[in-house]
Amino acid sequence: MRKYLFKSLLALLLVIGATSFQVIAQENDMGDVMANITKTLDLSESQAAQVEVLLIQYRAKLDGILLKYEGEEEPEVDKMIGEIRDAKDGYRKELEGLLSPDQYTTYISIVNGIMTDMFNNLAFIRLLEIQPHVDLTDGQVESLVPILGKSMMSTVQLMFENAGKRLSVPKKLGIKNDMKKIEKEKRTAMEQIMTGAQMALYDQYKEEQKKNK
DSSP states (O other), rough: OOOHHHHHHHHHHTTTTTHHHHHHTTTSOOHHHHHHHHHHTOOOOHHHHHHHHOOOOOHHHHHHHHHHTTSSSOOOOOOOOOHHHHHHHHHHHHHHHHHHHHEEOOOOOOOOHHHHHHHHHHHHHHHHHHHHHHHHHHHHHHHHHHHHHHHHHHHHHHHHHHSSSSOOHHHHHHHHHHHHHHHHHHHHHHHTSSOOOHHHHHHHHHHHHHHHO
16 A cells, blocks of 8 residues: 555646646755746745745645545545645646746746656556567657657646545536546557557457456
């Protein structure tokens, strides 16, 4: 259960806006982090001071949430996700109020770029596991990375935005259809790169993985 929890947390943190600034802040001096943020977003002295306070508060909230659920034998993952989502939404709202529209647009662009890179890295690792079972060439793996990365990111985002909420039947059906659409788009793109024989091996590999869970 502990391994499952931390895998869930990893996926969630990639989605909640843990930008390069947030990641760097966990391992480096806050002064260096703020110098990076100030330069990237072209912050004024007043903005930089307020953003630093906001970043520290946001990190403390996330640490508190993770610490609380880490100590539980059977953590309520949906509830945890809801608390992380609320912290992210509050952080984003306050940050948007501190930045100009152009600065906030730049910030969101950075977040999206980092999220894409992180999920592509996860996709590459996953494809290295799949490669020998499906006879993929290195070139095919390279071409498949952005496809699998996009699918993984879209799926986690969808789960993150809806976890812990009381969903109506139409909403549940909508989510189910969205998941099917994500899977269909992924498969269609994969079929443009992989042969029919490779797709058959891929399907066989997935079924074997399900049985071994």
